[in-house]
Each structure stands twice: as C-alpha cells, then as structure tokens.
Amino acid sequence: xxxxxxxxxxxxxxxxxxxxxxxxxxxxxxxxxxxxxxxxxxxxxxxxxxxxxxxxxxxxxxxxxxxxxxxxxxxxxxxxxxxxxxxxxxxxxxxxxxxxxxxxxxxxxxxxxxxxxxxxxxxxxxxxxxxxxxxxxxxxxxxxxxxxxxxxxxxxxxxxxxxxxxxxxxxxxxxxxxxxxxxxxxxxxxxxxxxxxxxxxxxxxxxxxxxxxxxxxxxxxxxxxxxxxxxxxxxxxxxxxxxxxxxxxxxxxxxxxxxxxxxxxxxxxxxxxxxxxxxxxxxxxxxxxxxxxxxxxxxxxxxxxxxxxxxxxxxxxxxxxxxxxxxxxxxxxxxxxxxxxxxxxxxxxxxxxxxxxxxxxxxxxxxxxxxxxxxxxxxxxxxxxxxxxxxxxxxxxxxxxxxxxxxxxxxxxxxxxxxxxxxxxxxxxxxxxxxxxxxxxxxxxxxxxxxxxxxxxxxxxxxxxxxxxxxxxxxxxxxxxxxxxxxxxxxxxxxxxxxxxxxxxxxxxxxxxxxxxxxxxxxxxx
Amino acid sequence: xxxxxxxxxxxxxxxxxxxxxxxxxxxxxxxxxxxxxxxxxxxxxxxxxxxxxxxxxxxxxxxxxxxxxxxxxxxxxxxxxxxxxxxxxxxxxxxxxxxxxxxxxxxxxxxxxxxxxxxxxxxxxxxxxxxxxxxxxxxxxxxxxxxxxxxxxxxxxxxxxxxxxxxxx
Numbered sequence: 001x002x003x004x005x006x007x008x009x010x011x012x013x014x015x016x017x018x019x020x021x022x023x024x025x026x027x028x029x030x031x032x033x034x035x036x037x038x039x040x041x042x043x044x045x046x047x048x049x050x051x052x053x054x055x056x057x058x059x060x061x062x063x064x065x066x067x068x069x070x071x072x073x074x075x076x077x078x079x080x081x082x083x084x085x086x087x088x089x090x091x092x093x094x095x096x097x098x099x100x101x102x103x104x105x106x107x108x109x110x111x112x113x114x115x116x117x118x119x120x121x122x123x124x125x126x127x128x129x130x131x132x133x134x135x136x137x138x139x140x141x142x143x144x145x146x147x148x149x150x151x152x153x154x155x156x157x158x159x160x161x162x163x164x165x166x167x168x169x170x171x172x173x174x175x176x177x178x179x180x181x182x183x184x185x186x187x188x189x190x191x192x193x194x195x196x197x198x199x200x201x202x203x204x205x206x207x208x209x210x211x212x213x214x215x216x217x218x219x220x221x222x223x224x225x226x227x228x229x230x231x232x233x234x235x236x237x238x239x240x241x242x243x244x245x246x247x248x249x250x251x252x253x254x255x256x257x258x259x260x261x262x263x264x265x266x267x268x269x270x271x272x273x274x275x276x277x278x279x280x281x282x283x284x285x286x287x288x289x290x291x292x293x294x295x296x297x298x299x300x301x302x303x304x305x306x307x308x309x310x311x312x313x314x315x316x317x318x319x320x321x322x323x324x325x326x327x328x329x330x331x332x333x334x335x336x337x338x339x340x341x342x343x344x345x346x347x348x349x350x351x352x353x354x355x356x357x358x359x360x361x362x363x364x365x366x367x368x369x370x371x372x373x374x375x376x377x378x379x380x381x382x383x384x385x386x387x388x389x390x391x392x393x394x395x396x397x398x399x400x401x402x403x404x405x406x407x408x409x410x411x412x413x414x415x416x417x418x419x420x421x422x423x424x425x426x427x428x429x430x431x432x433x434x435x436x437x438x439x440x441x442x443x444x445x446x447x448x449x450x451x452x453x454x455x456x457x458x459x460x461x462x463x464x465x466x467x468x469x470x471x472x473x474x475x476x477x478x479x480x481x482x483x484x485x486x487x488x489x490x491x492x493x494x495x496x497x498x499x500x501x502x503x504x505x506x507x508x509x510x511x512x513x514x515x516x517x518x519x520x521x522x523x524x525x526x
Numbered sequence: 527x528x529x530x531x532x533x534x535x536x537x538x539x540x541x542x543x544x545x546x547x548x549x550x551x552x553x554x555x556x557x558x559x560x561x562x563x564x565x566x567x568x569x570x571x572x573x574x575x576x577x578x579x580x581x582x583x584x585x586x587x588x589x590x591x592x593x594x595x596x597x598x599x600x601x602x603x604x605x606x607x608x609x610x611x612x613x614x615x616x617x618x619x620x621x622x623x624x625x626x627x628x629x630x631x632x633x634x635x636x637x638x639x640x641x642x643x644x645x646x647x648x649x650x651x652x653x654x655x656x657x658x659x660x661x662x663x664x665x666x667x668x669x670x671x672x673x674x675x676x677x678x679x680x681x682x683x684x685x686x687x688x689x690x691x692x693x694x695x
C-alpha cells in the first residue's frame with residue numbers, strides 16, 4: 001500500500017529520531033517549530049516555502065500508515081499523549097490529545113467546522129480581536145479548506161451518527177452534515193488510530209511532507225524543555241530525547257539556536273514550556289483559562305445493530321443547544337467512534353452489569369455533549385501547572401454553572417436517543433441505570449448527584465493557556481500570535497484561543513496559524 | 527508536599543486513624559517489588575472486575591487473566607511519571623498488611639477475599655468520601671477494562687470483527 005512517508009524518507013528527507021542519538025547535539029536554523037500538529041504543520045509548510053531554513057521538533061514518533069495498527073492497544077500508547085491516559089489534576093476529566101508527528105490531526109475524527117460567528121463576536125467584545133467585524137479570518141479558513149480538501153461528507157452517516165440525525169429529525173432539532181478533511185476516504189472508521197489509507201488530510205500527509213520535500217528537517221522523539229531568554233529575546237532552546245515510552249531521557253542535551261521560535265506544542269504543552277522557562281507573565285494569564293469542551297456522555301441500546309466502530313466517526317452534529325439563553329452554558333451534540341477499549345473504559349458498572357452491556361457492543365449508540373466553556377465568569381477554564389517532573393497538569397474546577405449544563409446535556413441526549421428509537425438509555429454517570437423510557441430517564445436524571453467522579457467527563461479539545469488579545473493586559477500573545485514579551489517568539493496552536501469555540505477546533509487553528517505565519521514571513525523577510 | 531506524601535497522608539488521616547493506626551510504613555520500592563506488588567493486586571482485582579466477562583472454561587479464563595495483567599504492566603510505563611508513582615504506591619500499600627487493612631478493612635490479603643468482597647471493596651472506594659480512593663477506583667477500573675477489552679481474543683463475546691489493514695498480533 002502506498003506510504004508517502006516511507007517514500008519521502010527514501011527520497012532523502014531529513015529526519016532524526018532523537019531517541020537514537022548518543023551524543024549532545026547543536027543545531028542552527030532560521031526558524032524552529034516546536035510541535036507538528038495543526039499549528040506547527042501549517043507553519044512548517046508556509047515558512048519552508050517562503051525560503052526559510054526550518055527545523056521541526058516533535059515529542060512523538062514519526063509513524064506512517066505502514067506503522068498504524070487498527071487496534072486501540074497499539075494506537076493509544078503510541079499516538080496519544082500519556083497513552084491516552086492524560087487527565088485533569090484531580091483525575092475527574094479524561095483528555096485525549098495526539099502525540100505523534102502531525103499531532104492531534106493524525107488521530108482526530110476529521111470534523112472540520114468554521115469558527116462560529118458567536119465565538120468571534122465574543123472575542124471581539126472581550127479581547128478586542130476584530131475578526132468578527134473585519135472578516136479577517138475568513139480568507140484563511142478558505143485557504144485551509146482548500147489545502148486540506150475539506151468538504152461536506154457525501155456518504156450516508158453510519159448508524160451511530162444516523163441515530164443522532166434521526167433523533168433531531170423526530171424532535172425538530174437543528175442538525176448539520178459535517179465537513180471532513182479527507183481525500184479518497186474508504187469510510188472505514190479508524191481515524192482515531194491513524195488513517196491506514198492516508199485519506200485523512202492530516203498534517204502528517206500534507207504540510208509536513210511538503211516542508212520536508214522543500215528541505216526542512218524533522219526531529220522526532222524529542223522533548224523541548226526550556227527556552228533560554230534574556231530581555232526580550234530567546235537565545236536558545238534546550239531539548240532532550242524521549243525513551244521508547246515517550247518519557248524524557250536527559251542522558252544528552254540538544255541545543256537549538258534560531259532566529260525565530262514558533263511554539264506549537266498544543267494547549268497544556270505550550271504553556272508548560274513557557275512555565276518551565278520562567279518566562280515573564282505580566283498579564284497573569286499564562287497557563288490560565290485553559291478550556292476543554294468538557295464532554296458529557298450518554299449511551300443507548302437499540303434493537304437494531306448500530307456498529308458504531310464502522311464508518312466515518314463523525315458525520316452529523318447538532319447545534320440545537322450551543323447558544324441558549326446567555327446565562328446558561330451551551331453544548332454541542334456529536335457522537336464518538338465506538339471501539340472496545342474506549343467503550344469499556346467509559347461504561348459504568350462492574351462485573352456482570354458491565355459485561356452485559358459490553359455483550360451488546362454492536363447495539364450500543366453513544367452521544368456526547370461538548371460544553372462550551374469560557375464564555376461566562378463561572379466557566380473560566382483551568383490552570384496549567386507543573387508537576388514534580390516539570391510536566392503539565394491541568395487544574396480544572398467544575399462550577400455549579402458547568403454542572404447545570406451537565407444535567408441539561410444528560411436530559412437532551414436521553415430525549416434525543418429515545419426519539420431516535422432507543423430501547424433503553426444509560427447516562428454515563430455512576431449513579432445512573434439503564435432507563436426504559438424518556439419519562440423514567442427524565443425523572444432519574446433530575447435526581448442524579450452532579451459532582452466529580454460520579455459523572456464521567458472527557459475532553460478531546462484542549463484550548464487556551466496562551467490566549468490572544470489585542471490588549472497585552474489580557475493576553476499572552478497578540479492577534480498575530482506574537483508573544484507580548486519575547487520578540488522572537490510566535491505561538492500558533494490551540495493554546496492561543498481566548499475561549500473554547502463551541503465547535504471542533506482544527507479548522508480554526510489551521511486558519512489562525514495561516515494568518516499568523518503570513519505575517520511572520522513578512523516580518524522576517526524585512 | 528509531594529503527591530506520594532499527600533496520598534499517604536490522605537489515607538493515613540482518612541482511613542487508618544479511624545482504625546487507631548498510624549499508616550506511614552517504610553515501603554520497599556525496588557523495580558522488582560513494584561512489579562510484584564502490581565502483579566499481586568492485578569491478579570486479585572481482575573477476576574472480580576471481569577466477573578461475568580471472563581471465559582467459563584478454566585484454562586481459557588487463566589489465559590485471559592494473564593493476558594490482561596501483562597497488558598496492564600506493559601501499558602504502565604506510558605503513563606506520566608507522577609501517575610505511575612501514584613499507582614505503584616497504591617499497589618505497594620495493597621500488598622502490605624497495614625495498608626491492606628486501611629484500604630480494605632480486612633486482615634486477609636486481597637486474593638484471599640471472595641470475589642464478592644473484592645467487588646464490595648471497589649464499590650466502597652467508588653463511594654468513599656476520600657478523593658484518593660475514588661481516583662483509585664476510577665483509575666484501576668479504566669486501566670483494567672482497557673487491558674481486557676484491548677485484546678482481540680476477548681472480542682468474540684462482543685461479536686466485534688474489525689477490519690485490519692496492518693495485522694497486529
């Protein structure tokens with residue numbers, strides 16, 4: 001099967017696997033890009049094509065379609081941050097983030113949504129970012145859409161998504177067919193384990209190969225540990241290899257000097273590097289206001305088979321509840337792919353009750369509600385802190401305002417699933433049971449204790465921690481990702497978002513990064 | 527305060543003091559002792575958690591348990607070092623008499639308890655007022671279920687037959 005990475009390497013791409021190094025290393029370059037996800041990938045292509053000498057760093061491995069195994073026991077430890085075991089500091093919310101070349105774009109579910117107009121309006125009101133009134137982001141959303149072949153999914157949704165669609169149709173709720181960044185997708189359903197067919201237009205198979213073809217260098221299995229700075233300039237970056245389990249391995253040091261530094265390690269990792277580097281933080285916002293789209297889960301049993309592991313993982317969403325009355329947190333309705341580990345680890349109960357549910361695996365349908373955090377004083381997100389090993393931990397408080405959204409989300413999802421024809425619904429909450437009717441579920445959900453560890457919460461969208469703002473007093477970077485204190489540092493990744501989006505973030509990050517790097521190229525070329 | 531001290535203090539004040547004990551044992555903490563402790567605890571908890579899911583035939587059941595235990599042990603090094611340390615500490619505590627008493631309320635070792643009592647123990651952690659015990663419940667549960675259902679040998683019961691482009695044995 002065609003493998004563009006293997007072919008590129010055979011053509012002479014410059015790639016170094018840092019875990020194989022045996023002595024200290026030094027590199028000089030025009031631009032070093034820390035992280036190869038949505039932001040780093042776009043930056044690598046644009047800067048290389050503009051003629052700059054580019055060095056890309058990635059904590060994860062340089063895997064390709066030949067390496068990807070369609071099993072969670074391989075994919076989670078090899079492709080995800082902390083083996084897909086990342087959690088908030090209190091362990092109340094699971095966090096899925098990619099950690100491989102291509103970052104989360106290599107493992108995401110391909111959902112590509114333009115930045116919601118309401119979000120841009122909020123950014124303008126609160127942070128002076130004028131994207132809403134000037135339309136300044138639109139051309140870059142268009143560019144990313146074209147580059148990554150983003151278009152509306154034309155095939156029939158799989159049954160998991162189909163039930164979401166059917167429920168919305170029955171209730172008269174809004175729903176939308178999702179746009180996906182795919183080319184030649186065979187509708188297999190393994191997006192979350194790395195596309196085996198290179199159909200997903202992730203950074204792994206688009207911008208990073210383009211950058212490598214144009215002469216960029218990639219170092220994989222390397223962890224950026226500290227930016228050494230003086231005054232308003234970064235002088236050099238220190239990094240170390242990681243071992244086969246992706247743990248930092250300080251047996252040797254890698255020093256990188258660059259004219260300009262681009263930080264694109266993703267939310268949590270980018271602020272963590274700045275915190276380790278003790279970078280000045282006059283706004284007091286570094287690492288703060290980190291958002292998750294905390295996601296509430298509802299399972300349902302259908303008499304007909306659902307086969308939620310097959311087909312495009314996400315092809316329908318509903319924005320029926322994203323922008324409700326201003327004093328309540330909104331939520332977006334989507335579905336996740338249903339694979340055995342993901343399902344087993346989230347289903348509640350133990351022993352026979354858990355085994356009984358798992359035996360109905362092919363008849364289970366799951367809806368998730370992504371809470372739109374960051375738009376209200378009582379949903380100001382979490383704070384990235386460093387643990388004893390210098391690694392990020394997210395302290396994310398759950399407020400009554402958020403819990404109110406959790407309850408409303410359980411109710412909406414149960415109503416929808418019964419409307420779609422479910423024979424029973426199971427809110428994923430440790431005090432909930434299988435409910436046989438909407439009225440029974442409604443009454444039970446009203447009484448569920450809403451507190452951490454009882455409600456199962458998850459996140460696949462980490463945002464903020466180095467937020468953009470027109471005013472240095474309320475942001476870590478400006479609208480072009482320029483760090484407010486360090487003049488040769490630009491940040492372009494999910495960490496610069498000033499709130500959550502109320503939508504899956506990849507397309508917004510592509511567009512912002514495109515805009516940021518265009519400006520950076522102009523400035524560096526002077 | 528280090529996380530490890532915090533857990534010890536949490537357990538010490540929340541559980542063992544109520545039993546009239548001071549819980550601050552000197553833990554053996556070598557690589558081998560950590561693996562031994564993890565193995566002992568996993569071998570005790572896996573049959574309880576997977577009750578109803580495991581194959582009925584004895585040899586197949588033992589093979590499934592062995593596969594799941596090995597899968598957990600192979601996965602642990604991918605977790606953040608802080609999380610690894612917390613889990614190792616939990617495993618070490620659970621294999622020690624005093625720790626066991628504090629955490630389980632029984633002098634009997636975990637694998638001497640009937641399966642029903644092991645499940646009661648896990649439920650008591652789930653419903654504990656101590657965050658550390660609730661974290662232990664959820665952390666172990668996800669780890670152990672993930673390990674079992676990650677193995678293709680356990681998928682026939684689910685009637686799960688995924689596509690496989692690159693075989694993985």
